[in-house]
Amino acid sequence: MLVLLVMNVARAAESAPAVHDPQLDERVRALAETLRCLVCQNETIADSPAELATDLRKQIREKMQQGLSDREILDYMVARYGDFVLYRPPLKTITILLWFGPLLFLLAGLGALFYRLTQRRKEAEVELSETDHARAKALLKSDDNEIP
Amino acid sequence: MVPELGQFALALALAIALTQAVLTLAGAARGNAAWMRVARPAALGQFIFVAIAFGCLMYSFINKDFSVAFVAANSNSALPLQYRVAGVWGGHEGSLLLWTLILGAWMVAVSVFSRRLPDDMVARVLGVMALVNVGFLSFMLFTSNPFDRLFPVPADGRDLNPLLQDPAMVLHPPVLYTGYVGFSVAFAFAIAALLSGRLDATWARWSRPWTTVAWMFLTLGIALGSVWSYYELGWGGWWFWDPVENASFMPWLVGTALIHSLAVTEKRGTFRSWTVLLAIFAFALSLLGTFLVRSGVLTSVHAFATDPKRGIFILAFLTVVIGGSLALFAWRAQRIGLGGSFDPVSRESMLLTNNVLLVAAAGSVLLGTLYPLLLDALDLGKISVGPPYFETIFVPLMAPALFLMGIGPLSRWKKASLPNLALRLRWAFAVSLATALLLSFALGRSSLWVSLGLLLAVWIVAASAVNFWERISNFSGASVAARLAGASRAYYGMLLAHIGVAVFVVGVTLEKGFEIQKDVRMAPGTTEQIGAYTFRFEDVEQVTGPNYVAAHATITALRNGKVIAVLHPEKRFYASQESPMTEAAIDPGFTRDLYVSLGDPVDSKTWIVRLQHKPFVLWIWGGCVLMALGGFFAAGDRRYRVETLRKSIATHAALGATAAGARLARAAVREKSR
Amino acid sequence: MKYYLVLAVFIVLVAFLAVGLTLNPHEVPSPLINKPAPHFDLPQLRDASKNFSERDMMGKVWLLNVWASWCVSCREEHPVLVEFAKSEVAPVYGLDYKDKREDGMSWLERFGDPYRISASDYDGKVGIDYGVYGVPETYVIDKRGVIRYKQIGPLTPEILKHKIIPLVASLNNG
Numbered sequence: 003m004l005v006l007l008v009m010n011v012a013r014a015a016e017s018a019p020a021v022h023d024p025q026l027d028e029r030v031r032a033l034a035e036t037l038r039c040l041v042c043q044n045e046t047i048a049d050s051p052a053e054l055a056t057d058l059r060k061q062i063r064e065k066m067q068q069g070l071s072d073r074e075i076l077d078y079m080v081a082r083y084g085d086f087v088l089y090r091p092p093l094k095t096i097t098i099l100l101w102f103g104p105l106l107f108l109l110a111g112l113g114a115l116f117y118r119l120t121q122r123r124k125e126a127e128v129e130l131s132e133t134d135h136a137r138a139k140a141l142l143k144s145d146d147n148e149i150p
Numbered sequence: 151m152v153p154e155l156g157q158f159a160l161a162l163a164l165a166i167a168l169t170q171a172v173l174t175l176a177g178a179a180r181g182n183a184a185w186m187r188v189a190r191p192a193a194l195g196q197f198i199f200v201a202i203a204f205g206c207l208m209y210s211f212i213n214k215d216f217s218v219a220f221v222a223a224n225s226n227s228a229l230p231l232q233y234r235v236a237g238v239w240g241g242h243e244g245s246l247l248l249w250t251l252i253l254g255a256w257m258v259a260v261s262v263f264s265r266r267l268p269d270d271m272v273a274r275v276l277g278v279m280a281l282v283n284v285g286f287l288s289f290m291l292f293t294s295n296p297f298d299r300l301f302p303v304p305a306d307g308r309d310l311n312p313l314l315q316d317p318a319m320v321l322h323p324p325v326l327y328t329g330y331v332g333f334s335v336a337f338a339f340a341i342a343a344l345l346s347g348r349l350d351a352t353w354a355r356w357s358r359p360w361t362t363v364a365w366m367f368l369t370l371g372i373a374l375g376s377v378w379s380y381y382e383l384g385w386g387g388w389w390f391w392d393p394v395e396n397a398s399f400m401p402w403l404v405g406t407a408l409i410h411s412l413a414v415t416e417k418r419g420t421f422r423s424w425t426v427l428l429a430i431f432a433f434a435l436s437l438l439g440t441f442l443v444r445s446g447v448l449t450s451v452h453a454f455a456t457d458p459k460r461g462i463f464i465l466a467f468l469t470v471v472i473g474g475s476l477a478l479f480a481w482r483a484q485r486i487g488l489g490g491s492f493d494p495v496s497r498e499s500m501l502l503t504n505n506v507l508l509v510a511a512a513g514s515v516l517l518g519t520l521y522p523l524l525l526d527a528l529d530l531g532k533i534s535v536g537p538p539y540f541e542t543i544f545v546p547l548m549a550p551a552l553f554l555m556g557i558g559p560l561s562r563w564k565k566a567s568l569p570n571l572a573l574r575l576r577w578a579f580a581v582s583l584a585t586a587l588l589l590s591f592a593l594g595r596s597s598l599w600v601s602l603g604l605l606l607a608v609w610i611v612a613a614s615a616v617n618f619w620e621r622i623s624n625f626s627g628a629s630v631a632a633r634l635a636g637a638s639r640a641y642y643g644m645l646l647a648h649i650g651v652a653v654f655v656v657g658v659t660l661e662k663g664f665e666i667q668k669d670v671r672m673a674p675g676t677t678e679q680i681g682a683y684t685f686r687f688e689d690v691e692q693v694t695g696p697n698y699v700a701a702h703a704t705i706t707a708l709r710n711g712k713v714i715a716v717l718h719p720e721k722r723f724y725a726s727q728e729s730p731m732t733e734a735a736i737d738p739g740f741t742r743d744l745y746v747s748l749g750d751p752v753d754s755k756t757w758i759v760r761l762q763h764k765p766f767v768l769w770i771w772g773g774c775v776l777m778a779l780g781g782f783f784a785a786g787d788r789r790y791r792v793e794t795l796r797k798s799i800a801t802h803a804a805l806g807a808t809a810a811g812a813r814l815a816r817a818a819v820r821e822k823s824r
Numbered sequence: 825m826k827y828y829l830v831l832a833v834f835i836v837l838v839a840f841l842a843v844g845l846t847l848n849p850h851e852v853p854s855p856l857i858n859k860p861a862p863h864f865d866l867p868q869l870r871d872a873s874k875n876f877s878e879r880d881m882m883g884k885v886w887l888l889n890v891w892a893s894w895c896v897s898c899r900e901e902h903p904v905l906v907e908f909a910k911s912e913v914a915p916v917y918g919l920d921y922k923d924k925r926e927d928g929m930s931w932l933e934r935f936g937d938p939y940r941i942s943a944s945d946y947d948g949k950v951g952i953d954y955g956v957y958g959v960p961e962t963y964v965i966d967k968r969g970v971i972r973y974k975q976i977g978p979l980t981p982e983i984l985k986h987k988i989i990p991l992v993a994s995l996n997n998g
Contacts, residue, residue: 027669031669036538038534038536040852040957040958041957041958043449043534043850044390044392044449044450044451046536049385051729051730053922054948054957056750057922057947057948057952058952061949061952080855081855082855082856082952082953082954082955083852083855083955083957084531084532084852084853084854084855084955085531085532085533085534085855086532086533086534086852087534087852088533088534088536089534089536089537089538090536090538090539091521091533091534091535091536091539092533096525096530096531096533097521097533099517099521100517100518100521100535100539101539101543103513103514103517104510104511104513104514104517104543104547107509107510107513107514107517108506108507108510108547111506111507111509111510112503112506114506115499115502115503115506118502119492119494119499423827427830434834441841445841445844445845446845446849447841447844447845447847447849448844448849449849449850458845458846461845462842462845465838465841465842465845468838469838472834473831473834473835473838476830476831476834477831479827479830479831480827480828480830480831483827484827520837520840522849523840523841523844523847523849524840526844526847526849527840527843527844527847531853532851532852532853
């Protein structure tokens with residue numbers, strides 16, 4: 003067990019940044035949170051304990067220190083790992099359905115609703131006379147009217 | 151011996167389920183009373199034998215019988231007793247057994263609480279549920295037998311995944327499954343209605359309490375899962391839009407739409423075919439969720455032992471059950487008819503809009519969850535859809551629904567007046583706007599989303615207050631106490647559930663909007679400031695637990711110099727796992743959680759520590775609890791209980807005696823619907 | 825009729841799910857296929873004074889196998905690779921990924937060395953350039969230095985027979 007602890011320490015020591023720069027750290031973390039870890043695929047590179055994630059965070063850090071913009075670093079990652087690495091799916095031809103699907107669903111639903119509403123209007127209605135209304139009201143006094 | 155007994159019990163249960171399904175459904179179709187009467191005892195029989203099987207598996211776990219393959223894979227001689235018990239559902243095979251046990255329990259509940267239902271209805275409902283059970287029992291016996299033996303018997307088991315060795319493991323799956331499986335009741339009622347051709351307001355009244363209770367359990371189950379991942383996984387997240395999480399959230403969304411739709415069908419007899427379709431959708435999504443989790447089709451941290459062969463079985467089962475239901479629906483729906491009409495501005499139309507929004511949301515979550523699979527299947531490349539997508543599309547869809555939540559309950563059935571509503575709600579709106587703006591300024595930096603969230607949450611509460619006030623002041627003459635008692639339980643349930651949603655929205659909005667997270671390198675003596683809180687790293691040492699070794703840190707949290715809490719985050723190394731587990735230390739509070747976890751070690755006394763200040767995070771789950779409580783009250787409304795039903799039937803029978811009486815009876819029903 | 829629409833959508837969904845059962849959701853295909861192999865210039869494993877670069881291999885069809893002494897699956901694949909190297913269908917070169925030199929060399933001593941040359945990628949940067957995320961991975965690179973195929977996970981005799989060997993043959997002829 004102690005071996006594991008020590009191994010962890012050794013690996014981590016390599017990963018802990020040499021220069022302490024909180025602003026850069028913050029920028030690295032923010033960008034790392036938009037990238038998916040390829041080993042622990044349900045986590046971001048910022049959160050994943052995998053070694054590859056640590057290496058990629060280091061790479062991001064270096065690229066930032068070299069002056070690359072966030073956009074350029076993302077392109078760098080996508081060039082190597084494909085769109086899969088982006089936590090937020092990009093907007094491309096093949097993802098148009100993904101991004102506009104929800105809107106389509108909503109419009110389709112509202113459209114069907116609207117159609118139904120206008121259709122129903124045409125249905126005939128049974129009207130009650132005043133006396134009937136009054137009698138009905140009297141009979142129903144004991145019952146609760148406002149059940150949701 | 152015991153495992154064999156369990157397996158035999160399962161086989162018996164399957165036989166009973168098969169017999170029941172065939173006899174009761176055929177009996178209902180032919181009007182054969184004797185066959186239909188098989189329904190209730192057969193339901194009990196199934197439950198008893200599945201319970202026996204369940205007991206056998208639990209016995210094997212408790213007694214550390216590693217000759218049973220499933221026990222060996224999910225247990226260990228060092229595993230504490232409570233986790234040996236929970237380990238029964240800690241893996242694929244055992245969780246299926248839990249599924250069938252709970253389905254059996256629901257069947258018994260239906261057979262007990264359905265004395266007033268016509269025999270053919272009961273027969274059909276139980277018959278459909280039995281068919282579902284046949285599917286799951288076959289699945290177990292043919293592909294995922296929890297009682298498979300292992301030779302040679304291993305000396306020790308592989309251990310239950312340490313992530314699952316937690317009190318929440320005892321509660322989360324059973325509660326969640328109770329909800330999941332409970333939607334099979336609404337489904338069965340829907341299919342029974344389609345089969346019998348009797349689809350009216352009475353059918354909705356019968357279905358409603360069952361659906362509400364299932365929904366309640368699902369709400370609690372999801373909330374439990376969320377709390378668990380929050381304190382267990384170590385990063386402070388509480389929802390990840392993971393495929394398995396989505397698999398439980400989609401039925402919840404559709405289930406919520408269903409309980410609202412059932413309200414309309416019960417009150418006004420409209421939306422009948424739509425309600426039936428929703429009931430089918432809700433259960434279809436439950437089954438789809440079962441498929442997604444166990445087939446290996448999607449990547450998920452929750453996924454069970456993935457095996458495409460098992461996937462084929464579930465997919466076939468899913469296709470038969472849901473495909474069959476949808477085919478039945480398509481065939482029979484045309485005869486159902488439209489029901490009463492209503493104005494474009496009315497409670498009905500608002501509830502229907504709520505439905506459209508919820509179903510669109512569920513559809514969008516499904517789209518996002520399955521899209522990578524879609525593209526991959528069409529050989530169009532590989533993408534991944536993460537939380538940023540879901541958050542972007544979900545919030546705009548839900549915001550209008552939240553707004554409607556304020557207006558809907560105040561609208562009249564059939565025909566409401568917008569000017570009238572605006573008049574009644576003008577103060578509620580003003581208060582919401584003012585509170586949202588004030589809070590946004592008071593809390594400091596704030597975004598549009600935060601303001602919107604607060605506005606909607608306060609709006610719901612304010613509008614509910616208006617609704618309550620109007621209700622109380624409507625009954626003339628009576629005392630306040632009488633007026634309060636005059637409102638039905640279902641009414642209070644609705645108010646409570648809606649307020650629960652508001653509380654939930656406040657929690658989510660403020661947590662996401664104002665949470666602060668810092669990753670700092672800390673050694674003994676290091677302090678770090680977050681807002682008004684100071685965190686001081688005291689020490690870290692090595693400790694040994696029952697089945698792990700851990701780095702145990704001590705961090706003091708102070709506010710204005712006073713010690714608030716002493717926190718002990720850990721990094722645990724379990725013998726059976728490769729990577730370490732992060733045990734976060736949390737100081738919970740009504741208005742904020744302080745969340746501390748260990749990251750990577752730098753040297754033996756220096757660690758990277760993640761410090762988080764999470765405002766109002768407890769409100770997220772508090773809101774869910776209120777929602778569930780609201781559901782509980784609504785389901786217990788007196789009109790579902792026998793005496794009231796008898797009285798109403800008598801009233802309507804008396805009215806129906808003459809032709810004029812019949813007209814009055816119709817009038818009475820219509821009046822009552824207002 | 826319109827009620828059958830829902831059923832139709834459902835059937836389409838099931839069809840996709842059925843196809844999904846044959847796919848592997850974990851596998852991340854490489855965007856580098858049909859693109860030039862990323863440039864590297866690394867010290868050799870056995871002789872640190874000499875370097876190895878993909879440019880050295882221009883004009884030849886070759887395999888680049890990413891391996892490591894700490895990688896368990898590599899041990900599965902290794903005998904297959906040793907056999908393949910003996911057959912001389914295509915030269916096999918190695919990339920020792922995130923490995924200490926001594927560990928890499930002793931591993932090859934123990935299990936055999938199919939590589940003409942192994943490059944030492946100690947910090948893993950070249951691996952990142954090649955989109956390596958799970959060892960072992962193997963690339964088939966053609967005469968013009970373009971990556972034509974990437975195998976994620978261990979090589980098996982079936983994969984060699986049905987994918988790699990035919991591909992190498994066609995690349996050699998083309």
